[in-house]
Amino acid sequence: MAQIPHFIGKSALTYLICRDYVAYCVRRPQVFKAIPAPLIAIVIFTAAAMVGKLDLGTVGDLGSITRALPAFLIPDVPFRLETLAIIFPYSLALAIVGLLESLLTSSIVDDITDTSSDKHREARPRNRQCH
Template identity: 60%
Template sequence: MTVISIWAGLDVRTVGDMSEITRQLPLFHIPSVPLNWETLMIILPYSFPLALVGILESLMTAAILDEMTDTRSNKNTEVKGQGIANIITGFFGGMAGCAMIGQSVINVKSGGRGRLSTLVAGIFLLFLILVLGDVVKQIPMAALVGVMVMVSIGTFNWQSIRDLRKIPVGDAVVMITTVIIVVATHDLAKGVISGVILSRSYLAGGWPACMHLLR
């Protein structure tokens, strides 16, 4: 009760303040835009980085879960399924999506292994929107930030910090450079693309002199 009283007395932004939650099922519709080259050029600068980041995050999530569960997933099937799902989602006014590392790792750590765990998560999210939409609107954004911080702590591999010296110098440079670019630009796509280019350059022997200096 004390916490609720504090929230009531402070000007705390809630989910409802950020956006409106529509408590109804999405309807199928075809976007009323001309299907020509000009339209493609308008959406390409946004769709290409979005697709690239989504694919890389899904593949990275699959690799992490394969290691955690000692299994081997089909990466081609993952990418195809994600592409088909995102195309269909667009006809219902939805946003493109990809595998989520945080939710996936927490799910596996909680015992989830099969498709049922994902289905339950999706159904519960739908229940929250359609049935408990008014309750969700009252959730403080600060509380969600706290949840995300705990998810980040729970999914981070702290052993990787201690093993940083064991990582090849080239991999370490690519990883640190990618993180710096993402933090500096607040753009995940720029960081990922830069990391891929830097990694390919290293594999092609484009900067061996830098490696000798770092060693």
């Protein structure tokens, strides 16, 4: 839905390509499930646009993209209790998401390998030694 404003006022060819892309993604998973349909569609439609030299918009038309890697820096934020109070809810939410992802991955690996892992140890390591 966030991309829809970028399609307003584009050529009829753009709308046809988008329609065909969505139709392909909807129909293709029923035929071939090993590779995700959107990935196959991106490759097919990109190749068709390049070979046919179709006049379609690109990401570069929306703005410039720098080729340099971002610089590493420490943010210019005061290290006070007030700052920690602001970032604490976000850091807690990210920690919970990370823990849930770790536990879900552990469950999936347990199912695939027919083994059992200690979820308590995964969630709360008692020592930091590798075994």
